[in-house]
Amino acid sequence: MKKHAYVRIRGNVQMAGFQTFIKNIADSFNLSGFAENVEDGSVKVVCEGEEEAIEGLINSVKQNPPSFVSIEKVNVAYEDYRGDYSGFERRGPDVPGEEGEMVALMRSFDKKGEVMIGILSSMNETLSSMDETLKSVKEDTGQMLEKQDDTIAEIRNVSKKIDEGKEEIVTGIRSLREDLRTYMEEKFARIEHEIDAIKAKIGMV
Numbered sequence: 001m002k003k004h005a006y007v008r009i010r011g012n013v014q015m016a017g018f019q020t021f022i023k024n025i026a027d028s029f030n031l032s033g034f035a036e037n038v039e040d041g042s043v044k045v046v047c048e049g050e051e052e053a054i055e056g057l058i059n060s061v062k063q064n065p066p067s068f069v070s071i072e073k074v075n076v077a078y079e080d081y082r083g084d085y086s087g088f089e090r091r092g093p094d095v096p097g098e099e100g101e102m103v104a105l106m107r108s109f110d111k112k113g114e115v116m117i118g119i120l121s122s123m124n125e126t127l128s129s130m131d132e133t134l135k136s137v138k139e140d141t142g143q144m145l146e147k148q149d150d151t152i153a154e155i156r157n158v159s160k161k162i163d164e165g166k167e168e169i170v171t172g173i174r175s176l177r178e179d180l181r182t183y184m185e186e187k188f189a190r191i192e193h194e195i196d197a198i199k200a201k202i203g204m205v
Contacts, residue, residue, distance in 0.1 A: 001080035007045035011072035019090040029053035032085035
């Protein structure tokens with residue numbers, strides 16, 4: 001026969017995992033309901049199902065409790081079956097105050113996570129900016145090197161032209177000197193010839 005039962009488990013029972021232990025047993029006996037911690041340190045179990053299954057749950061809790069709990073007393077009160085629950089659940093945290101601490105911890109993690117995300121975003125932006133800067137510097141450096149190469153080539157070209165021009169100038173000067181010497185020699189020869197002719201006319205020869 002199906003029953004509705006209130007079970008109160010007292011002792012050192014509000015330890016992490018005890019409600020999960022109860023839920024696993026309830027599921028194995030096909031019971032529905034819930035388990036939750038009470039402020040006085042006990043654990044309340046409300047369950048529905050076959051009376052034998054409810055007794056099996058109680059006996060398992062009494063005879064084979066997990067090693068991390070110490071059970072002092074188990075009270076049971078039966079009522080007529082109601083069919084209020086479709087499954088068995090664990091309500092609230094395993095330890096009083098755990099939920100608030102967990103929520104605070106999670107919120108702290110969320111805030112820290114937001115800060116970290118902000119830092120990472122900032123770092124990504126900085127890295128992107130640095131990457132763009134490096135690309136720009138690389139491009140500028142490449143352009144500068146190209147310009148430097150062009151400048152060096154132009155300087156070499158100019159230097160080559162200067163060298164060629166120097167050779168032309170030296171050659172031209174040499175040629176001019178030869179022409180001047182020839183001209184002067186011819187000029188002096190004519191002058192000497194004219195002087196000899198004048199001497200002859202005036203009877204100096």
